[in-house]
Amino acid sequence: MRYHNITKDDMLNGDGLRVVLWLAGCDHCCKDCHNPLTWDPEGGLLFDRAAKEELFAALDKSYISGLTLSGGDPLHPANRLGARRLAQEVKETFPQKTVWLYTGYLWEEIWQLPIMQYVDVCVDGEFQRDKKDNKLLWKGSKNQRVIAVSATLSGENPRIPLLHCTDYGESDEEAVSPLGGHRIWDSRALADRGRSACEG
Ligand code: SF4
Secondary structure: OEEEEEEEEEOOOOOOEEEEEEEOOOOOOOOOOOOHHHOOOOOOEEOOHHHHHHHHHHHOOOOEEEEEEEOOOOOOOOOHHHHHHHHHHHHHHOOOOEEEEEOOOOHHHHOOOHHHHHOOEEEEOOOOHHHEOOOOOOOOEOOOEEEEHHHHHOOOOOOOOEEOOOOOOOOOOOOOOOOOOEEOOOOHHHHOOOOOOOOO
């Protein structure tokens, strides 16, 4: 598994202050992607022992809410095993911290992947520039969904995502997701507004 950067006090890619691991490799080729340099799975640096130690030291800070896996796509085939192992180790080491994952795949394609048992929130779907909206919470285009993974997987139909928050952070239980997800509301989402890595 290879990566481009570790950012250590990020406010734009999930609730609270977060450590973000920007992984190399993405096949989605979204128009207006902000990070085309991350598409090559052979690019960047090897995620070696030193990088992992740096990441865990950053996560150990009391003010850090958790880890966000972004890129690139953490679910690119070159990253799936490494990302799953890393997410598992993070949850075992810091059970009180959350793991967020940004991916260009749709939830319906990935909900059964083993990594999902270690992910709290998954932002799914490719960036679609015709659906871009800078006011969206944690995502770049309206087709994307901010999914509460544990609640979804333990729900009646885990293929139908329960959402972590609404598009703009409002607690409108009747609002409808563009792809038909149900909503659950987490007030933590109000605290920190921002946009996803895959905002184009
Ligand atoms: S926007 Fe995200 S999913 Fe799309 S090409 Fe860029 S990194 Fe990949």
